Amino acid sequence: MEEKSFFERVYDVVRQIPDGKVTSYGAIAKCIGAAKSARMVGYAMNSAKGLDDVPAHRVVNRNGLLTGKSHFGDHNAMQQMLAAEGVKVKDNKVQDLEKYFWDPMEEIK
DNA sequence: ATTATGACTTAGG
């Protein structure tokens, strides 16, 4: 049985996010079986900053707001990376979030 | 064990 930590589970999901797509912390939390631990997902991301396998820039809050951009070295990095992948970002928010939203449940569960 | 913290979410206005 997997004795993976909460963080590792989050990483596994975030790692599978396709390019040009974004998802929310709550969706990830729910996918790993901790719908109420959405905050922990972000917390885990903070630890995942050093991992290239975890595209944290593809994880936004439910409003499509780039909440984590402040934690990147450069505040423009996150928005720039998303834009480079085809995601329209404006004023630190993802435009047409519904269009870019990716549900981990559809691929994992 | 207890306290403090936080890249969130939901509900109500």
Add this chain to the structure above:
DNA sequence: CCCTAAGCCATAA
């Protein structure tokens, strides 16, 4: 969609 208040939960000290 924006704002405020309250809830929730894993990690660190």
